[in-house]
Amino acid sequence: MIRDSASSSAEDEPETTITVALGERSYPIVIGEDLISATGRWISATVPNARCAIVSDKTVAALHLAPLKASLDEAKLYLGEAIVTPGEASKSFPVLATLSERLLELGVERGDCVVAFGGGVVGDLAGFAASILRRGVRLVQIPTTLLAQVDSSVGGKTGIDMPQGKNLIGAFYQPALVLADTNVLDTLTPRDFRCGYAEVAKYGLLGDAEFFAWLEQDWSDIFTGLGGARRRAIETSCRAKGAVVAEDEREESGARALLNLGHTFGHALEAYAGYSDRLLHGEAIAIGMRLAFTFSFEQGLCPADDAARVKRHFEAVGLPTKIADLLGEIPTAEQLLRLMAQDKKVKGGKLVLILVRGVGAAFVEPDIDPARLTQFLEKECKGR
Numbered sequence: 001m002i003r004d005s006a007s008s009s010a011e012d013e014p015e016t017t018i019t020v021a022l023g024e025r026s027y028p029i030v031i032g033e034d035l036i037s038a039t040g041r042w043i044s045a046t047v048p049n050a051r052c053a054i055v056s057d058k059t060v061a062a063l064h065l066a067p068l069k070a071s072l073d074e075a076k077l078y079l080g081e082a083i084v085t086p087g088e089a090s091k092s093f094p095v096l097a098t099l100s101e102r103l104l105e106l107g108v109e110r111g112d113c114v115v116a117f118g119g120g121v122v123g124d125l126a127g128f129a130a131s132i133l134r135r136g137v138r139l140v141q142i143p144t145t146l147l148a149q150v151d152s153s154v155g156g157k158t159g160i161d162m163p164q165g166k167n168l169i170g171a172f173y174q175p176a177l178v179l180a181d182t183n184v185l186d187t188l189t190p191r192d193f194r195c196g197y198a199e200v201a202k203y204g205l206l207g208d209a210e211f212f213a214w215l216e217q218d219w220s221d222i223f224t225g226l227g228g229a230r231r232r233a234i235e236t237s238c239r240a241k242g243a244v245v246a247e248d249e250r251e252e253s254g255a256r257a258l259l260n261l262g263h264t265f266g267h268a269l270e271a272y273a274g275y276s277d278r279l280l281h282g283e284a285i286a287i288g289m290r291l292a293f294t295f296s297f298e299q300g301l302c303p304a305d306d307a308a309r310v311k312r313h314f315e316a317v318g319l320p321t322k323i324a325d326l327l328g329e330i331p332t333a334e335q336l337l338r339l340m341a342q343d344k345k346v347k348g349g350k351l352v353l354i355l356v357r358g359v360g361a362a363f364v365e366p367d368i369d370p371a372r373l374t375q376f377l378e379k380e381c382k383g384r
């Protein structure tokens, strides 16, 4: 990771630029207000002469497409747009096929670029389309959800879902540029904003105690967009994710593993709830992170106060913290354990979990004692 320009201490700078250091494939993440209306300028500077096809979803297009289109038009880079239906169902082969046809119709050539303008769904789908179109055209990510700005647009994972599971077909494909416009988040639903925030808090909980302490104090400014809080939160998160990606681009060395804090519990809960509105990803991992902290405390690994802080903070923000917070029927410990065993974090029959020694101190525990975990989950599923 390279620190390029402004940092949180220089909020008077118009934007902050971070570089994800990947040799020839290094790319800048630019974070600031009203960046969308300057897209043409940023693309001309980063990928000169690339014409742009925008991929977005109906909701984002209705709210924010006009200034993006105008900026690309002004720079004489605008080819057209492809708009998909919002929601996870668009990460599918049929939608990928229609989208690819549309991109070819728009005349996207080898030197041109696909602009993914939306949340994680659009980023994953459009990113994968860019990776296979004409054996790879350039990709610019303009993430419009908090989750996409701090997580999915950085790191180069792209793909679609299959009946057998999520994200099973895809490619590692790094963008040429990421533009994170902090104002675009103003139109997110509070629920979607909170879900992205759970990933922001994750970076503090896994490796940056000072950041988490700041979040505990100033979180509401991130939600309202007051001062430079939103930019600082996104910047810190992108630096953390970018550093891990630079170290372990293709998830080979294990350095990316800590990013899964709360995710093995969370994925099991999401699967139990049928990947539905009953429990969104950010909500599932908020519960998952609280479980990881409480389990660590009960194993004598983490101070009680640190576990209590996590619960207190998520409650303050309005995120769920208990399995019992799930609307409707609640899983049994046995059901959850079975779902956890299906998660990709199981190696050679052993369950790997990310545990903590405290706030900001996560580590990989490669061999969880199933009896202890069962005992723990039995208490949790009874609704404590």
Ligand SMILES: NC(=O)c1ccc[n+]([C@@H]2O[C@H](COP(=O)([O-])OP(=O)(O)OC[C@H]3O[C@@H](n4cnc5c(N)ncnc54)[C@H](O)[C@@H]3O)[C@@H](O)[C@H]2O)c1
Pocket: 057, 059, 060, 063, 086, 087, 088, 091, 118, 119, 120, 121, 122, 124, 144, 145, 147, 148, 151, 152, 153, 154, 155, 156, 157, 158, 166, 167, 184, 185, 186, 187, 188, 189, 192
């Ligand atoms: N590639 C990765 O590394 C990675 C990492 C994490 C998650 N993901 C993927 O990301 C997806 C989830 O992303 P998401 O939470 O952004 O979901 P999403 O893309 O479905 O967006 C959530 C909702 O917000 C709407 N929306 C987007 N921007 C908006 C805005 N500015 N104002 C108002 N509404 C807006 C969308 O239309 C959608 O209805 C999942 O498919 C997940 O697998 C990928």
Ligand SMILES: [Zn+2]
Pocket: 199, 263, 281, 285
């Ligand atoms: Zn996540």
